[in-house]
Structure formats: structure tokens, C-alpha cells
Amino acid sequence: MAALGADYALFVVGLAFASQSTILPAFAVHLGAPNVVIGAIPAVMTLGWFLPSLFAAGHTESLARKLPFILRYTVWERVPFIGLALAAFFLADRAPAVALAVMLLMLLIVTGVGGVLMPAWMDVIGRVIPVTLRGRFFAFANLAASVGGLVGSVATASILAAVPAPASYGVCFVCTTVFLALSYVALVAVREPAATDSSPATRLSEYLSRIPGLVGRNPNLTWFLAARAFGMVGSIGSAFYTVYALGVWDAPAAQAGVFTTLLFVGQMAGNAVLGWLADRRGHRLVIILGLGAALAGNLIAIAAPSLGVFGLVFVMLGIQIAAMNVSNLNVMLEFAPGPAAQPTYVGLGTTLLAPIAFGAPIAAGLLADARGFVAVFVVAAVAACVALALLVTRVRDPRAAAVAPRAA
Numbered sequence: 272m273a274a275l276g277a278d279y280a281l282f283v284v285g286l287a288f289a290s291q292s293t294i295l296p297a298f299a300v301h302l303g304a305p306n307v308v309i310g311a312i313p314a315v316m317t318l319g320w321f322l323p324s325l326f327a328a329g330h331t332e333s334l335a336r337k338l339p340f341i342l343r344y345t346v347w348e349r350v351p352f353i354g355l356a357l358a359a360f361f362l363a364d365r366a367p368a369v370a371l372a373v374m375l376l377m378l379l380i381v382t383g384v385g386g387v388l389m390p391a392w393m394d395v396i397g398r399v400i401p402v403t404l405r406g407r408f409f410a411f412a413n414l415a416a417s418v419g420g421l422v423g424s425v426a427t428a429s430i431l432a433a434v435p436a437p438a439s440y441g442v443c444f445v446c447t448t449v450f451l452a453l454s455y456v457a458l459v460a461v462r463e464p465a466a467t468d469s470s471p472a473t474r475l476s477e478y479l480s481r482i483p484g485l486v487g488r489n490p491n492l493t494w495f496l497a498a499r500a501f502g503m504v505g506s507i508g509s510a511f512y513t514v515y516a517l518g519v520w521d522a523p524a525a526q527a528g529v530f531t532t533l534l535f536v537g538q539m540a541g542n543a544v545l546g547w548l549a550d551r552r553g554h555r556l557v558i559i560l561g562l563g564a565a566l567a568g569n570l571i572a573i574a575a576p577s578l579g580v581f582g583l584v585f586v587m588l589g590i591q592i593a594a595m596n597v598s599n600l601n602v603m604l605e606f607a608p609g610p611a612a613q614p615t616y617v618g619l620g621t622t623l624l625a626p627i628a629f630g631a632p633i634a635a636g637l638l639a640d641a642r643g644f645v646a647v648f649v650v651a652a653v654a655a656c657v658a659l660a661l662l663v664t665r666v667r668d669p670r671a672a673a674v675a676p677r678a679a
Contacts, residue, residue: 272399276412277457283416283596285450287423288443289352290531291316292588293513294427297527298359298374298440300514302367308375310636313510314629315375317503319382320389321625325618328390329478332470332614337391338463345458347384349451351377352444359441370437389600389621390614395463397604397613402670403550405604406557409597410546417539417593424535428528436524470611486619491667492606498661499599499620500627502558505565505655506591507635508572508648512584515644520578530585537564537589538596545597553668554598554605561594562659569652573645605669 289295291313299309334340355377362370400408423446431439486493513527541564549557568587575581603620607613635647 272408274457274460274462275396275399276408276415278454278461279409279412280416280419281450281454281457283413284419284423285352285447285454287416287420287531287535288427288446288450289355290534292509292534292585293527293531294440294443295374295378296510296513297431297517297524298363298437299371300517301436301440301524302363302371302374304371305636306511306514306639307633307636308371309514310507310510310632310634310639311375312378312632314632315379316382317628317632318625319379319384320386321621321628323383323386323622324389325479325482325615325622326475327387328614328618329470329473329475331390331394332611333472334391336463337395338458338461341388341391341395342455342458344384345388345455348381348388349448349455351380352448352451356441356444356448359437359444363437363440386621390617393600393604393617394610394613395461397607398464398610402605405601406549406554406597407546409601410542410549410593413546413593413596414539414542417535417542417589421532421535421539424528424531427531428525431528432523432525482615482619485615486623489606491669492619494661494665495602495606495669496620496623498558498658498666499624501654501658501661502562502565503624503627504631505562505569505651505658507631507654508569508644508651509588510632510635511639511644511647512568512572512581512588515572516578516581520581522578526578530582533582533585534589534592537586537591538593539589540586541590541593542597545593549597549601553670554602555662555666555668557594557598558602559659559662561591561598562655562662564588564590564594566652566655566659569648569655572648573652602669 295312296309299312331337331340355374358370358373358377362373396405396408426446427443430442434442513530516522516530517524517526545557545560564587568584568591571587572581572584575584600617600620603616604613607616635650638650639647
């Protein structure tokens, strides 16, 4: 369990040096990217993480051990950041459009491999960690990552202030590579129990043909996925918070590091509470609180009178991220009827939402170009309200729903 926590925490710390909410948008602005491309950064990353999972889940379920499969391919979640650093050092000034294309390609590789491996990694989590400890596992791992990320964000702010761009971004990506390499070392140390109920290998077409019926028989899952879809739209403003603040208040580039610090403060506060709450009261409540933070963040972004007040947006974003990290994947393990089906349900919670995850940020970029950033924040706030309404009125916590029939 400790090795799994170290792998996860070090990976998150590494990504803090290449934050999709602060560092990557700022780098894209330096490269002269239009708003639609800035919006494409989270879209590309989310598409990579979400789309492949269900297509890989059937193969994952047939493996007695998932860890060798993970170790074989997870290097490609790490190596592309070397390419991103080289692009910042050697291409950003000479050929910014090429550097921008390299950035999007590297991010797609990183997240695409992560999406393929997600069902396998979560299956290891589901078999190693009991259901009533998973919330605290992710919370403590995220809390450790947040502490490391907070230190990293201070370092990032110093790097951005002391090193001229674009070399400063290259240094940040080198730091990402170092921490991701350390997380791989921790992953190698994980001791995985063999699956006792692995599924027989099936053709992909046969496996996918079962999915519509599986979803249709579970209206609670259907409503949850609908709420998640609206929740994703409720998050579209996050890619533009930094760009909006830098433009409106004419803040220096180093302010992105300050925002990253506030982001990790929010994550630390959220992780300190939400993991315990998830284990005691269920993941549905945690997701509701995360969406409440998303709504509050968008409302603050709309009305903030100063740069100092706007910083609260990143605290709310940190709480939202903490809630998602603790519960979005864990709750899918609880929707699964048994351990053998866990990879499929993890895939359902990602692949079925991939079109929204990809399209919403792109649409947000187009809306920002046409109507401005505030319009994006308004749409996000409305969508977060709809997601909250669905979760409160239509969705039962799957842990409670599973206990009820046994109690009857």
C-alpha cells in the first residue's frame, strides 16, 4: 500500500510542475496560442485519459496480474516530458507553432497511455485496498502530493521569475520528468496479489456489444454518468482562470506560480477532510461537495474585484480537484457488481464521457473567443448547478444501494 501511495503521490507532484491549469496554459500563451488552442490543452489531456479505458478494460480483466502490463507501458507516460522540455529549450523561440504542436502531441501520448492503463491500475487499487480505506488512501496520497506540490509550486514561481521564458518552462518540465521517474521506482516496488477471478479473453467486438445492456440495466449508473457529464462542463473555466487573471490585472508571468500555490492549498484542505468523509459517508457526497466548490469558483471568477480575491478561485479549484481525485474513480469500483468487473466499470466512467470531456473545453475556447472569458464562467456555473441537482435528486450512493438489497 505504501508503494502504491508513493507512486501516486510522486506522479501528482511531478505533474504539478506541468499543471494543466497554470503552467501549460501560460506556456501556450508564450507560444502565441489562440484561446481555442488553450482550451484544447485540457481537452487533449482529458481525451487521452478517458477514451482508451473501456477498449483496454476487456483485456485487463483477462490478466491474472496487472502490474507487469502497467510497468511495460507506463514509461510512455513519463518519457514525453523530456520531449516537451526539449521543445521549450530549442523550439519555442525559433518555431513557436512547432513547439505548440509538439506540446499537444506529447500530452496526448502521456494521457493516452495513462487511459489505457487506468483500468489495470485501479483494479490493483481495488484488490489491494479495502473499500472503506480507499477514500483515505487517495486523500493521504493526494495530501502528501499536495505538500510536495506546494513546495514545487514555490519552486515553480521562483523558476518562472528567475529564468527567462521559454527556458523557465523547460526547467519545469525537467522537474516533472525527475518526479515521474521516481514514481516509476515506487511502482516497481508494489507487490500485487494475483486475481482469483480473472475473466476469459474475449474479442473486443463481443466485449463492447455487452456494454449498452450493462448500462441500460442500471439507471442509477446512468444518472450518475449524466451528472458527471454536466460536472465536466462545470469545469471548463479552469483552463482560462490563469489567462483571464493575467490579462485583466496585467499580472507578471510569475503569478502563475502563486496561483499554483493556492491551488495546492485548496487541494490540501480538501484532502484533509474528503477522504475520511468518503470512507464514512460515501463518494457521492464528496462529489457533491466538489461540484459545490466548482460552482463557487466560477461565481468568484465572475465577480472578483481584485487579483487577491480572484486567488480564491484556485482554492476552490483545488477543493474540486481533491474531490475528483478521491472519489471519481473510486465510486466506479463500487458500482461494479464484483471484483472481476472493476476494470469495465472504471472504463465506463471514463470512455463514455470522453466526447464531453474533449468537446466541452474546445467549445469553451470558441465561446471565449466569441464572447469572452466571463461567458465561459457563466456556462460552467449553470452546468455545475445541473450536475448538483442530478446527484442530489436522482443518484443513490452505490455503496448504500448495494447494502440495501442484502439488508432486505
